[in-house]
Amino acid sequence: KMRITLKDSTTVLPANETPRHCLWISNLDFVAIRAHTPSVYFYRPDGSHNFFDIKLMKESLSRALVPFYPIAGRLRHGEGGRPEVDCNGCGALFVEAVAEG
Known part of the structure; x- marks a missing residue:
C-alpha cells in the first residue's frame, strides 16, 4: 500500500x-468531455544534493508561466456561455507531497 503525505x-x-x-476554447474542445x-x-x-529543491522548482515554474501564461489563468464562461481562459496571471497550483510504500 502506498501512503501519500x-x-x-x-x-x-x-x-x-x-x-x-x-482566449476562447477551441471548437474541437466542445466535442470532448x-x-x-x-x-x-x-x-x-x-543522488544530487538539490534534486528536490522545492524553491528551485517553484522558481522554474514561475519563469515558465511567463511564455506559457494561459496556464496561470482561470477557466470561465464568457459572454453567451462560451468557455474561455481568463489570462489573468493568478498562477498555477503547486503541490508538494511525499510517497512511501
Missing part, C-alpha cells in the same frame, strides 16, 4: 507581468 500546497505566480486578455485532468509526476532521486 501532502506537505504543502501553494499558488505560483508568473515571474513577470503577463498579457491580460481572454469538459473535465479537469489531474497530473501526478513521480521522480526517483538521482
